[in-house]
Amino acid sequence: MIKGLYETHLNVTDLQRSHHFYEKVLGLPLASENPERGYLFYWIGGEHHAMLGLWEKDPAQVQRQHFAFQVSLEDMKHAVEYLENKGIATRNFLDDDIGEPYVFGWMPAVSVYFADPDGHSLEFIAVLPDEAKPELGLVPWSEWEKMHGRSI
Known part of the structure; x- marks a missing residue:
């Protein structure tokens, strides 16, 4: 339904x-x-x-919430630069400051996180055309692409 x-x-x-x-x-x-x-x-x-x-x-009455915007895979390639050029700090799911989005192997999908002015956690996410690999957990996007013979 x-x-x-x-x-x-x-x-x-x-x-x-x-x-x-x-x-x-x-x-x-x-x-x-x-x-x-x-x-x-x-x-x-x-x-x-x-x-x-x-x-x-x-x-x-404002509690921090989270939601994700679906973006195209092509747009995801430029998402970090797009956001940072607008003065918006980005991070990945692990918040480890390596400067690139991560892939959730179980989906698989690549995402980048940022915050709105009230601290709500926002995300750009794009589904990848590959088969899921949940055993990999979270993988930097560049590593995921290398495993599939591609580059970002």
Whole structure:
């Protein structure tokens, strides 16, 4: 019955600051806004595909959350540079500061993590065209590609 995830919501402490981040920095198109009620909605993946709702709340009501944006494999090749050129620090799942995304062998998918202005953990993730190798656990992307006779 379930075909996908259509929308998710985050509480934020400053709607204007979050508006700048999600629309101007990440490039999400605005779907709806109501400053009087304290919310913004953004389209993800195109109009009517999926939505992200942001709700301005008191800081005590903002708990750190996590979600991932699906990106193409081609875009993932430039994701770290894209984010860092916008002043956004990136990290991998292990937070080991090796400067490259990691592959989750059980999926397999490659991802990079970053934070929004409220500290929510965000992720860009791309599914790889390979068979899963859960026995490998987490692998730097460059190593995964070498195992498959490719380079990033």
